[in-house]
Amino acid sequence: MQVAIIGAGIGGLALAHGLRQAGVGVRLFERDPSARFRKQGYRIHISPVGESALAAVLPAEVRRRVIETATHPGDLVAGFDSSLTKTFEQLYPGAGPATVSAIDRYAFRRALITGLDDVLVFGKQFTSYAEKAGRVEIHFDDGSTETADVLVGADGVRSRVRAQLVPDFEVIDSGIRCLYGKIPLTPGLQVPPDFLRGFCFIAGGDGPGAAFAPVLFRTPPEEYGDYLMAVMTGTQDQLGHPDEELLAMSAEDLWKVVAHNVTDWHPTITDLINAADPTAAFPITLRTCIQVASWETGRVTLLGDAVHPMLPSAGAGANTALWDAARLTEALAGDSLPQYETEMRTHALAAVNESLHNAQRLFGLDLTT
Ligand SMILES: Cc1cc2nc3c(=O)[nH]c(=O)nc-3n(C[C@H](O)[C@H](O)[C@H](O)COP(=O)(O)OP(=O)(O)OC[C@H]3O[C@@H](n4cnc5c(N)ncnc54)[C@H](O)[C@@H]3O)c2cc1C
Structure with a gap:
């Protein structure tokens, strides 16, 4: 067949x-x-x-590559408000070295192509x-x-x-848009320790929310190293731009939208957003x-x-x-x-x-x- x-x-x-x-x-x-x-x-x-x-x-060889290129497993899911006060926390047992619990999508696809x-x-x-x-x-x-x-x-x-x-x-179009970005984990960058332990989301009140999650590679791809995934989620109204504008924006302009929406959040978050690689931003329409x-x-x-x-x-x-x-x-x-x-x-x-x-x-x- x-x-x-x-x-x-x-x-x-x-x-x-x-x-x-x-x-x-x-x-x-x-x-x-x-x-x-x-x-x-x-x-x-x-x-x-x-x-x-x-x-x-x-x-076996492909599985080995997938495990090698996966990220170090996290053990936390936590929620915060925009002043970085923790509102929710759930701990998970950490996964062992021979398992995969989180992976960078690009590295995963490259390993699967082997x-x-x-x-x-x-x-x-x-x-x-x-x-x-x-x-x-x-x-x-x-x-x-x-x-x-x-x-x-x-x-x-x-x-x-x-x-x-x-x-x-x-x-169905859920009405939710995600503005996705990457914050390279460079030496000296101030990152709340919880953000390096797992998936952390920030409720933005009436405005858009955000989430952060670490990608700490076991073996990084050639093109980039460890980073913090950052994603802002909201409706077009919450983000302040209709689709016609959002989906046509350059990566840099998209990230300015994210930065604009966190100006009155805790300074640690504002600084993190400003430390992102603005060329890595892209929008996603959430459908179901x-x-x-x-x-x-x-x-x-x-x-x-x-x-x-x-x-x-x-x-x-x-x-x-x-x-x-x-x-x-x-x-x-x-x-x-x-x-x-x-x-x-x-x-x-x-x-x-x-x-x-x-x-x-x-x-x-x-x-x-
Ligand atoms: C922000 C975000 C975070 C997510 N996080 C998670 C998570 O943590 N865990 C989880 O389980 N899922 C997660 N998902 C969902 C996950 O990414 C998808 O469910 C998954 O990629 C679906 O896999 P797939 O193979 O069906 O489709 P895809 O991975 O989308 O692959 C489809 C492929 O088909 C190709 N293609 C499309 N049209 C054509 C054509 N006409 N001819 C030839 N090729 C074509 C595309 O180029 C693509 O390579 C997330 C999604 C988003 C948007």
């Missing part, structure tokens, strides 16, 4: 490894021009669900598919085509595979589904954000994509695609609901009505 995967993101790369390990023929098509293309280095929390999926699908050179094709943007003579013909924007027995859409929240398979599937996409089992299937986009408020999107990859590997190797699709929907819906519940609790955001 020959499987074609669209999208070399977290889920697509994990699936490609799993299928190769299981002896299933696979090719992976990614629209980015190269592995180095997107330095979208935000920190991703890897839960035990993601960790066991990685253990199930990755060859060993896939002969099956991964960059610069291939999927446009559509057609089922022909018991196979799937796949079309790309350069006019080329490929054929496969099964097509997997692992092409993220704006999936074109899903758009064709489940055209009426509803993805309420129901997981559904379709009749055939030669085209989906995994990850393509089928169940969710808010990052449960730290579960990537972990669920990894779970999908491990379960879909078993299904394609064992001819049980319908079971994958049924189990995936149940498993993912629980994560979607948890992220919606957390968003309501943390931000008063109710998207279900």
Whole structure:
């Protein structure tokens, strides 16, 4: 059997490894021009669900690279007000040296690409598919085509595979925008000790909120070293700019918006924001589904954000994509695609609901009505 995967993101790369390990023929098509293309280095929390999926699908060498490039595990989630008074604290047992509990997204993707050179094709943007003579013909924007027995859409929240398979599937704009940035951990920088221990969020009252989390590499990538992830979240009104302005801003101007919104916060936070690398800033629109996409089992299937986009408020999107990859590997190797699709929907819906519940609790955001 020959499987074609669209999208070399977290889920697509994990699936490609799993299928190769299981002896299933696979090719992976990614629209980015190269592995180095997107330095979208935000920190991703890897839960035990993601960790066991990685253990199930990755060859030993790739798993070793993932562990090496992960960040030192944190042990804290804490909340503060804008004067840096702690309002909430939860401690976690620290993870051991052979486990992954948080990882820089860019370093993770680079590690996951290891060993896939002969099956991964960059610069291939999927446009559509057609089922022909018991196979799937796949079309790309350069006019080329490929054929496969099964097509997997692992092409993220704006999936074109899903758009064709489940055209009426509803993805909701949460109204929340994230302005993401990086604060390099240079010698002498004053960082509250809690910010180096785990995920710390600041409630901004009526204005936007912010969060900080450390990326302290076991082995840093060539391009950069340890940093503090900083992200400001708010509606367009709270951030003071409509989408037309926010999404068109340069990285430097985006970071000026963040700095402007923290001018009356505790000086330690203001100083941290001013110490960020302004060229690393980018905006993210937070989208989610309420129901997981559904379709009749055939030669085209989906995994990850393509089928169940969710808010990052449960730290579960990537972990669920990894779970999908491990379960879909078993299904394609064992001819049980319908079971994958049924189990995936149940498993993912629980994560979607948890992220919606957390968003309501943390931000008063109710998207279900
Ligand atoms: C700020 C933020 C923080 C987050 N933190 C966490 C966290 O702590 N833990 C967690 O579990 N999750 C987290 N998530 C969610 C997580 O990033 C996603 O759920 C995860 O990346 C989904 O993986 P995926 O493989 O489905 O999609 P993606 O990783 O988005 O990969 C999709 C791939 O498909 C490619 N592609 C798209 N269209 C095409 C096309 N037409 N042709 C070819 N290729 C295409 C894209 O270029 C991309 O490489 C966070 C998300 C955000 C925004």
